[in-house]
Amino acid sequence: MTTTQQLYQLFLQHPVISTDTRKIGAGSLFFALKGDKFDANTFAEKAIEAGAAYAVIDNPVYQLNEKYLLVDDVLTSLQDLARHHRRQLSIPVIGLTGTNGKTTTKELINSVLSQHFKTQATQGNLNNHIGVPLTILTIDASHQMAVIEMGANHQKEIELLCSIAQPSHGLITNVGKAHLEGFGGVEGVKKGKGELYDYFLKSESPKVRKSESPSSVFINSDDNTLLEMAGARKLSHVVYYGTNTIDDLVSGALVENSPLLGLEWTNNKTGEEYKVKTQLTGAYNLHNILAAIAIGTYFNIPAAEINAGIEGYQPKNNRSQIVQTATNTLICDYYNANPSSMFVAIENIGKLEAKRKVLILGDMFEMGPESAVEHASVIQKALDTEVDERIFIGKDFSAVAGIIDQGQKTKDKNHFYITAEDAIAGLKALPITGSTILIKGSRGMALERLVELF
Structure with missing residues (x-):
């Protein structure tokens, strides 16, 4: 059987992962994942013919030569490879989840951070047990920041994704009524999303470089549910943002919604006030915007660059x-x-x-x-x-x-x-x-x- 360490040595030589034979990257590692209606082991030979350097499989029937790497389970191997790769990284990794606004908030954060750092972020909504490891494996030595979106429709899923992404900083956008069937009701949603806070409570996140800020959780101070969840866990490194609390790192308010949003925000450390216009609609996006502003401020990005990141974000994929x-x-x-x-x-x-x-x-x-x-x-x-x-x-x-x-x-x-x-x-x-x-x-x-x- 091929071990994670052996796979990683091959990954260093071939740092592109393919999972779809219709989109094979030349010299890539093809992971033969299974679906509800297909078994990609059967496509391994096609992947090699299309240019993949190796095919990772879990059915020995399809191991034709040394280019076919046999493992116990392809999905588990992909996740283990991503975990191992993440441990080699010493950059801040921001992990975020929540009921609503995950993708918009992730895109806003990435837009702000990328004004100052080379960042990598989850593409689209590839935020599940496959998408998260694939994203982690796209981070290379040139990246200075990463933003990883984590979605879930049942309990223990965020726990799993945290074990892969190993975020150094975290954010829950909100907790509401979604995927009630999988979570088992609203309390189940709260417990499932709270697994991100649980991860930080256990202090399992890797230490970032000394030149970077210490691990923190960012919390919307206007959201009583999030405050209660964090308080129950006695989280120690918390950064707040919101609309009217002087304890917030940044605070802000809408000044325009017609239908595009404009807002004023304040850096409460310096007392300086700023205005910014957005390409977003929906007053409910105020806290998503403030989250991105707070994270940019936390990482010492100048206000002009933060505003450029907010103004430059153009919503897509039928979200607001x-x-x-x-x-x-x-x-x-x-x-x-x-x-x-x-x-x-x-x-x-x-x-x-x-x-x-x-x-x-x-x-x-x-x-x-x-x-x-x-x-x-x-x-x-x-x-x-x-x-x-x-x-x-x-x-x-x-x-x-x-x-x-x-x-x-x-x-x-x-x-x-x-x-x-x-x-x-x-x-x-x-x-x-x-x-x-x-x-x-x-x-x-x-x-x-x-x-x-x-």
Whole structure:
């Protein structure tokens, strides 16, 4: 069997990892990972033919020659290789998780840090048990910082990802109602996300170079849940950010939301105040922005560079993304959805100054036994928000449509469609123009199909 140390020596010679035979890097190490419907051991020969230097496999049937490296389990070997590589690094590694805003916050932090350091960050949302080790293995001697996003839909997953990424600094964006089915309810979510704090409590993170700042956890001081979670663990190295606490390293407030955000922020160590405009929409992004500002300040990045990083970040992948069409302004936020993110997105459009406002909300997935209650609560939140039209799409929303009385259905123009196809037909019959439209739902609803209608 090939050991981790042996693999690492080959990795130093061939520092590119491939997992997809359609995208083989010349001279790379191909890891034959298994999926629900495939076994990449069967593709190992194809990977070698396509230019891979070696193929890591766990089925001896496919070991044709010395280029096929046999291990007990390919996924475990990939994770162990990443752990070993991480131990060789002496740079700050910021690990972050949370219910909402992980990817946006990661991108903001990376945008700020990269103004001053050479950084590496999780690409897209490759934040799971495969994506995290792959990201760690892209960090080389030229990098000065790394930002690793860690996602989870069940307990013990963040614990695993921390053991791989071994963050020297940490951040939980928030804890809310998401993946309730996998976590076993809200308390399960809190416990699962809290595994990041547990990691720092155990003092397992590697020491960074003496020239770098000591390990710290960054906490939103406006979030009572995070304060309670950190307090219960008696975390010692904590850096706060928020809106109105002098104990915060930085504090800030929105001064514009129309729909792009502008804010004022203060370095509470120096008392200096600054203003910055962003390409983000949604008041709920304030704390994501402040987190990036706080981390930049912590690592002594000049304020002008911090602001450049914030201003330069352009949201993408349908996360808090503004799309201006000939007849409407779209707030595209349909990469994912859960009750927590739904509530803040609905609140945000309610506060926006716009001539006409429309909500288009799609089903939330992975809600488990709480699905009916949570979908009903989102409907009620939408009803309590001053908008001109509300459109609900999906079988879960439709199943609880009865909470709206017939008078409200007519008066407030509330429409329910069981499928996106039904919604498309309805919107073609009753087109929307001259409106600011929030489109939000779980990724599986594929609400991007609606965009061309507006």
